[in-house]
Amino acid sequence: MKDVNENTNGNSQLFSSSDITNNTNWHTENNDNFEIKAQNWSISNAESVISFYGYKISIGDNNNWYCISDKLSGESPKNQQISVSFDAIINHHNTIAYFVSDHYNTVVKLEDNDKNRRFNLTFASLKEPISGKIILLSQLGDEIYHFGMTNVVLGKDETINVKSEPKDIKDIKAILTSL
Amino acid sequence: MKYILPRLLIVVLFVSCYKDQSIFIPDQTYTINNDLFLSRFIAAPTSYLVNLQLGKTIVHTSENMIVEIPYEGLIDQQGEVVEGEIKIEIKNFSDKTYNLLRSPRLVYENQLIFCKKMFYISLSQNGQTIFAKNLFLYI
Numbered sequence A: 001m002k003d004v005n006e007n008t009n010g011n012s013q014l015f016s017s018s019d020i021t022n023n024t025n026w027h028t029e030n031n032d033n034f035e036i037k038a039q040n041w042s043i044s045n046a047e048s049v050i051s052f053y054g055y056k057i058s059i060g061d062n063n064n065w066y067c068i069s070d071k072l073s074g075e076s077p078k079n080q081q082i083s084v085s086f087d088a089i090i091n092h093h094n095t096i097a098y099f100v101s102d103h104y105n106t107v108v109k110l111e112d113n114d115k116n117r118r119f120n121l122t123f124a125s126l127k128e129p130i131s132g133k134i135i136l137l138s139q140l141g142d143e144i145y146h147f148g149m150t151n152v153v154l155g156k157d158e159t160i161n162v163k164s165e166p167k168d169i170k171d172i173k174a175i176l177t178s179l
Numbered sequence B: 001m002k003y004i005l006p007r008l009l010i011v012v013l014f015v016s017c018y019k020d021q022s023i024f025i026p027d028q029t030y031t032i033n034n035d036l037f038l039s040r041f042i043a044a045p046t047s048y049l050v051n052l053q054l055g056k057t058i059v060h061t062s063e064n065m066i067v068e069i070p071y072e073g074l075i076d077q078q079g080e081v082v083e084g085e086i087k088i089e090i091k092n093f094s095d096k097t098y099n100l101l102r103s104p105r106l107v108y109e110n111q112l113i114f115c116k117k118m119f120y121i122s123l124s125q126n127g128q129t130i131f132a133k134n135l136f137l138y139i
Helices: A169-177 B004-018 B034-038 B097-102
Strands: A012-017 A039-044 A049-054 A056-059 A065-070 A079-086 A095-101 A107-109 A111-113 A118-124 A130-141 A144-154 A159-162 A164-166 B046-051 B057-060 B066-069 B085-092 B115-125 B135-138
Touching: A056 A065, A079 A095, A079 A130, A079 A144, A095 A118, A095 A144, A095 B034, A095 B097, A107 B097, A130 A159, A144 A159, A144 A169, A169 B097, B034 B097, B046 B057
Parallel strands: A079 A159
Antiparallel strands: A012 A065, A039 A049, A056 B135, A065 B115, A079 A118, A095 A107, A095 A130, A111 A118, A130 A144, A144 A164, B046 B085, B057 B066, B066 B135, B085 B115
16 A cells, blocks of 8 residues: 555645535645645644644635545546446445455545445546455345455456355454455 | 155145245335544544644544644634634545445536545534634645
8 A cells, every 4th residue: 555654745635525425525636736745743832742744734614534645646537337236135325335455544435336236436447456355235124234356457348247156244354444 | 655745744734844045135214424434434533633733733634534624724603713722634545445325425517536636624612613713734
């Protein structure tokens, strides 16, 4: 995973949002003069002085969510899509689907397509394919959980089927923790 | 010949009993509450009760984030400066990949966001949301 200690300064972008709905409206500062970078900070009050290495974010505008990412290209390239089919026992009401990247710190909830029983992810064309996993988390009743996970390569695979099977919640948590 | 049919029925009965198994037919209308469902796997933000100082207030969280609140840095819904005890709910969602399952979608204008740091912060006093006029977070 990319980390703040890697030499990626000068190539970061700040996003903020006040909600967590399916269509989260991220706001970002596109001004080239706005720069966010990790560095050493000295934070002090009357009682203490703390040295800290990392990012300093100004909080405001009623936002609750903040994300620092690699700077996006700003281009509007062609879109690509991956479509995920799944077992008959699950549906859009009892299941959440995600793409989880293997090598980048990114997780994206897939969109429902109730008409053709698919979960979809539409994304701008990538510079290079990104490997990861499609994960299906399902609850079919009180304490009845199903879990499915399949390897995928964004930018290469276009359709994929994910098999789900009953799993204990402790086992699901163990798998998620290992991602 | 007259004993063949009864014997066959007994065999069929035995075989069908041997393969007895329960079949789970889920309620197809069962609908999950996403946030409640995900709370089974991913912890909610941590709450801190903080007394605002006359000078600068500093809160160092268990996830190694620092909240710096300058004097008169918070206001209530009427725009009045907040004093006294406040509640800060805060969580670093980027320290473990699976935490991001409970964060907003990492997509901006169809471009995937490759997250270096992601956090949630909420401020309140006596159950009422308050706002940052001047507040900094270090992560």
